[in-house]
Amino acid sequence: MKSVLTAAVLASLMLLAGCGRSDEAPQSAEAPAAAAPQKVRFLMNSGYSGANVWFLVAQQRGYFRDEGLEVEFTPGRGAFTAAGRMIDEGFDAGYGDIQATYEQAAKRPGQAPIGVYMVMDASPSVIILPAASPIRTARQLSGKTVTGHGTDVALNTFEQFASKTGLDPASVTITPNDGNWKTLIGLLDEGRSDALFGYLSTSSAAIRTAGGKVEDRLRFLKFRDAVPELYGSALMVSPQLLRERPEVARGLVRAINRAVTDTLCKPEAAIDILTAHDPEQKADVELDRLMDTIDDMGGRGQIARNGVGDIDPARMQSGLQLTVTTRHLPRRPEVAEVFNRDLLPARAQRLPCANPPA
Incomplete structure (x- = not known):
């Protein structure tokens, strides 16, 4: 009798709790939606x-x-x-x-x-020179032509470089040229520019992509050696x-x-x-x-x-x-x-x- 009563009580409790109903799925709390990124x-x-x-x-x-x-x-x-x-x-x-x-x-x-x-x-900027160029110092750029993209970092920080190396920037002819690196390096090869503005990494990659050796083609005057503030x-x-x-x-x-x-x-x-x-x-x-x-x-x-x-x-x-x-x-x-x-x-x-x- 005791076991029957217990079973009945348990059945009632389950009914009150909504458990054991065959016509409705068990209720569960919804997980919070993930925040949008x-x-x-x-x-x-x-x-x-x-x-x-x-x-x-x-x-x-x-x-x-x-x-x-x-x-x-x-x-x-x-x-x-x-x-x-x-x-x-x-x-x-x-x-x-x-x-x-x-x-x-x-x-x-x-x-x-x-x-x-x-x-x-x-600073990653450099003045890019032909490997055979006689230019060894920044001051020797006086009277020379340097070419680069108008938005190049080296061109746009050249005044800082010049001020730390004793070079008068007005003594340098700066020629903007938006050609690709093959075109720009071609200007050096043809003697139509004495130097280029750019990054060492970018100009070196252009030489390597063409199958050349950087040290055979280019030398660099590095901004970081002259202007450690940058x-x-x-x-x-x-x-x-x-x-x-x-x-x-x-x-x-x-x-x-x-x-x-x-x-x-x-x-x-x-x-x-x-x-x-x-x-x-x-x-x-x-x-x-x-x-x-x-x-x-x-x-x-x-x-x-x-x-x-x-x-x-x-x-x-x-x-x-x-x-x-x-x-x-x-x-x-x-x-x-x-x-x-x-x-x-x-x-x-x-x-x-x-x-x-x-």
Whole structure:
């Protein structure tokens, strides 16, 4: 009798609870909907190459997704154009030369993008000479013709270079030419220009792509040897993104830092991702381009000691002053207007192989 009563009581309880009804499925709480990813419009310095392969690494390995981001990349038209285009075309983030950001901040205060992660610790710019050129020093460029794209970083930071080397920039004939690198190097070969403006990595890649040896064709006067105050390209964000969506900016920096340290840890694996994305890219050429870029990031020794991403504020202040003076800018921005260190991951996370890929 006791067991029958117990069974009846249990049946009643189940009925009251809604259990045991054959005409209705059991009720369950709905799982909360996943938050929609935050969209970020990102302007690159160029298309994908060995010189910026970490962006593709971050995309392909899901590092943006891990941060709840959906990043839309737009190929750029040169590192010096990125800062101005970010303002004019409303990009949330970008990658380009930090000196261009100085100029935008001087001319359009409050609107200029802000650097948040310095990739290139040194200027990648060079004066490109034929290997057989008699020119050995910057002063010997006086009276010569130097050719380059009108938006080239080296052309647009030439005044800084000249001021530190004792060269009068007015004594040099600068000829803008928007031809491709085959055309520009042809000008050297034909003696129609004494030198070119450019990046060591880009001009060297052009020679290697054509099957030549760089040392047989070109020599370089490196800006980083003459103007240590100058930095190179940085990850930048708009003031609006930093003000209105700071966690998005922080997540973007974390994701890109993961990809940069991956790339520094295993360069060949990063190039494999690039060539899988674009089979027309030559793996050996792009690996060499990446290694040249790593030199512009400070070189493996410095990166192993200090990591990547940070700046020396005093050095940046000197570079700002030099740029304002030589480029005759209307005002001198403060370092805080052009670079924000607050979003940087801890130094230990910015060292090569700090975040080794699986």
